[in-house]
Amino acid sequence: MKYFWSRHVWLRRSAYGLVVLLTIMCVALLYIAYVYMPPENREHKSAYLTLLEEKHLDGYIDAGNFRLHYLRQGEGEPVILLPGGGAWMYDMRGIVDALAPHYAVYAIDSPGDGYTTPLTKNPDYNSIYTLDSINQSLLAFMNAQHISRATIIGNSWGGAMASISQRHILSECISMFR
Structure with missing residues (x-):
């Protein structure tokens, strides 16, 4: 397996890049879900x-x-x-x-x-x-x-x-x- 990754450098870099991208997306999603608080709109009436x-x-x-x-x-x-x-x-x-x-x-x-x-x-x-x-x-x-x-x-x-x-x-x- 080690031989495979050393021979296909482009695939290894793509896999690392995908892991980094998914991590950034998860952090951004968690920020939006748990930290970001948009201002409440009390002007709308049902x-x-x-x-x-x-x-x-x-x-x-x-x-x-x-x-x-x-x-x-x-x-x-x-x-x-x-x-x-x-x-x-x-x-x-x-x-x-x-x-x-x-x-x-x-x-x-x-x-x-x-x-x-x-x-x-x-x-x-x-x-x-x-x-x-x-x-x-x-x-x-x-x-x-x-x-x-x-x-x-x-x-x-x-x-x-x-x-x-x-x-x-x-x-x-x-x-x-x-």
């Missing part, structure tokens, strides 16, 4: 968001560390919907339409998703995207909407947040009455 704004169904509330984007539809006992991770309230539109004739439905874009944004300009993501911070934001949202008790329903990550939030809110209410 057709669904435009429809909500036209019907005056959505709004924003500064709650805790976040400016929460929410939808409110229907009358009755309050139900709060939290979509899964990486999703926004658009994923809950069918559930909102089904529940709205019977309940006051609030669909909230979870912090980090949809149109919910941090209140500070360059936040420390490790400190504001914690379950405690998100729970405080949900409690502040409920206080701002004058919701003393509600059913919280979540999908996927939203389900985990709903479960933890309900325990957190319950403990907050118990400590208020001590």
